Amino acid sequence: xxxxxxxxxxxxxxxxxxxxxxxxxxxxxxxxxxxxxxxxxxxxxxxxxxxxxxxxxxxxxxxxxxxxxxxxxxxxxxxxxxxxxxxxxxxxxxxxxxxxxxxxxxxxxxxxxxxxxxxxxxx
Numbered sequence: 466x467x468x469x470x471x472x473x474x475x476x477x478x479x480x481x482x483x484x485x486x487x488x489x490x491x492x493x494x495x496x497x498x499x500x501x502x503x504x505x506x507x508x509x510x511x512x513x514x515x516x517x518x519x520x521x522x523x524x525x526x527x528x529x530x531x532x533x534x535x536x537x538x539x540x541x542x543x544x545x546x547x548x549x550x551x552x553x554x555x556x557x558x559x560x561x562x563x564x565x566x567x568x569x570x571x572x573x574x575x576x577x578x579x580x581x582x583x584x585x586x587x588x
Contacts, residue, residue, distance in 0.1 A: 469519070469520065469522070472516060472519040472520040473520045475516055476513075476516040476517055476519075476520045479512070479513060479516055480513070480540065483509065483513065483540070483544060484544070484547070487544050487547055487548050487551065487554070488547070488551055489551075489554075490551060490552045490553035490554065491553060492554070500559075502560070503559060503560065503563040504563075506560050506563035506564050506567065507563045507564075507566060507567035507570075508567060509564070509567065510537060510541050510563075510564040510565070510567040510568045510571075511567035511568060511570055511571035512571065513537045513540065513541075513568065514533055514534065514537040514567065514568035514569070514570075514571040514572040515571045515572070515575050517532075517533040517536055517537050517572075518530065518533035518571075518572050518575060518576060519575075521533060526576060526580065529576070530572050530573065530576050533568075533572050534568055534569055534572050537564075537568040537572070538564070538565045538568055538569075541561055541564030541565060541568065542561060544564070545557065545558075545560055545561045545564075
């Protein structure tokens with residue numbers, strides 16, 4: 466059995482989790498480290514990029530990378546717009562940038578790891 470259906474279920478649940486957390490007027494308290502929320506955004510959306518990549522993976526790795534990156538960045542933009550309408554939250558371009566960098570980094574790293582592991586097995 467392929468893992469793809471499991472990744473799809475986890476991805477959809479994770480999308481709902483991101484939306485739920487973004488809907489909270491009082492987000493989780495973070496350590497008083499400057500710009501620490503950007504680190505959280507980076508890894509939060511890096512995980513989303515990884516999940517989306519594994520949910521839609523096809524034989525064309527570059528196309529899969531592109532679709533995973535575009536979808537995840539689009540969702541990050543929607544998340545920031547959504548926060549604009551939540552009392553106590555705001556739409557922040559720096560958060561969107563951290564989301565996007567996390568997505569791009571994760572998708573490219575895991576895509577190349579997967580490719581290298583597949584090639585390693587052939588040698």
